[in-house]
Amino acid sequence: MLKTMKIDFANLKLAYQEHKEEFDQAILKVCGSAKYIMGPEIVSFEEKLSEFIGVKHAISCASGTDALLLAMMAINIQHGDEVITTPFTFIATGEMIALLGAKPVFVDIEEDTYNINASKIEEKITSKTKAIMPVSLYGQVADMDEINQIAERHKLTVIEDAAQSFGATYKNKKSCNLSHIACTSFFPAKPLGCFGDGGAIFTNSDQLADKIKSLRVHGQTRRYQHKYIGIGGRMDTLQAAILDIKLKYYEKDILARQKVGQLYDDRISSTQKAPIIKPDRTTVWAQYSIRVPVRDKLQQNLKEEGIPTAIHYPKPLHLQECFDYLSHQKGDFPIAEAISEEILSLPMNPYLKVEEIDYIADQLKRFTNT
């Protein structure tokens, strides 16, 4: 019998403890300055963000969801427009398209990466299509060269939903610098997380950056002069101060996550392997998700042995009630549907020890007879 261990899924507590003094000091400094909104920490964090990614403009905002909304507002996505995306993602991707009155047009995913199948995009393009929004699921970017080429042929904008892939690379360039606009999230459980909600938008276009900065503050160009209809979508100064510290250690965290991913890969049966990572890219393992045919029972068994798991995502977007009006049905995107029924995310964080990964792999073997 294996001695029961208690595994932490994302280990946010340890992420705080590891640099507690630095975080506490930075938080107290912001409190002392009382510059809670757009304080100097915002400016300096944005500079470091753009430097880290190698992109001209990094614009912080209140969440990954707001990042997607602001990016689409910046290119005037509106009622009647169509935006092509994947049905196998977090709801916000399709939701923000719909919130602007546009239609999310789904394209099924690849069987081996769970990312949008670029070879099926072109057949979905119509005269109403304005943008393509690939999602870099679980930390690995989609086939961006192919997607950018399609976009160029049809004069479309590409917006990378990089909420899960901050720090990942594609052909030696970083995610968030692979398309016209990119959006990421600093939600606590993302690879680079803050202590609440946060997000950022990236672009090399001066014009788009100016507009996004304005949209972030109610469309204002100068105080009380409103050029556009915008939102209140700023990042809190406190979160910028926290992220500034986290970013310093982030390369180390990425390497630790990749090591965990590699250890899982080595120990888990090939029939359950996580998505394959294509040779021209690296992942930051936002999730380490495997496919298991009988999921509910396994989740319960693992839970009893101290191993928390999660499902990203149990229901593809086209089958969500909020999208009933699109009149999709089961069978429309068979790969997304099949994978949503079998996918299971294992604990993933930079602090997992070899013994813990061994333990998780052993328990998996025990309950799945592999």
Ligand SMILES: *Cc1c(COP(=O)(O)O)cnc(C)c1O
């Ligand atoms: C987390 C996530 C978002 C939304 O980010 P929030 O910061 O939670 O608003 C959007 N898209 C994807 C793919 C995500 O994983």
